[in-house]
Amino acid sequence: MTKTFVSPVYGVRAVPLEKIRANAYNPNAVAPPEMRLLEKSIREDGYTMPIVCYHLPDEDIYEIVDGFHRYTVMMTCRDIREREGGCMPVVVIEKDISNLMASTIRHNRARGSHSIDLMVNIVGELVQSGMSDEWIAKNIGMDADELLRLKQISGLASLFADKDFSRAWAVDSHDEKFYVGT
Known part of the structure; x- marks a missing residue:
C-alpha cells in the first residue's frame, strides 16, 4: 500500500521561537522598505502564512527553509512576539539537505514580482x-x-x-x- 502524500500546510504547528533557527544557505535578502512593509503586514494582519521548516529531532530544533524574514519580524518586534505568545506558525517538510536547499530556492523564486x-x-x-x-x-x-x-x-x-x-x-x-x- 502506498503512502498518501499530505501537503504540509494541513499540519501547522505553533513552535516556540527558541526552537527555531535560520539555515546557513538562504540567498534571499529583503530591502528595508519591503521589510518595513512585512512588519506592518504582520502587525496589522497577523501571520497569514506559516514558515516552512524541517525538524532536527536530535536537537529538537526547527531549521527554516522559507520564512526567515517573517521569523525576523517576530524576533525583532517585541509587541508581535508577545501577541503571538513567543511561537511561530510552522509547517514541516522532510527532505535531505540538498532537497531542502532546492526547496528554499524554489520558495524564494516562485514569489515573482509585481506587475x-x-x-x-x-x-x-x-x-x-x-x-x-x-x-x-x-x-x-x-x-x-x-x-x-x-x-x-x-x-x-x-x-x-x-x-x-x-x-x-x-x-x-x-x-x-x-x-x-x-
Missing part, C-alpha cells in the same frame, strides 16, 4: 477613491518617489489633480529663457 501595470492601476484607483499620497505610500509600502513614478507612468493627469506645479522654463530660438504656462 508595474497592475501597480499603476491600483495607485490610480486609490487616488481616484480619495486616498492621499501619504496614505498610499504608508499602506502599500512605497516611498514618495516610487509613488510619483507610478503616477507618471499612468499618464493620467487626474492622478496629479491635487498637486501644485511651478511654472516651467522653455528656450526660445535665441536661447533666452522664458516662462511657459500660467
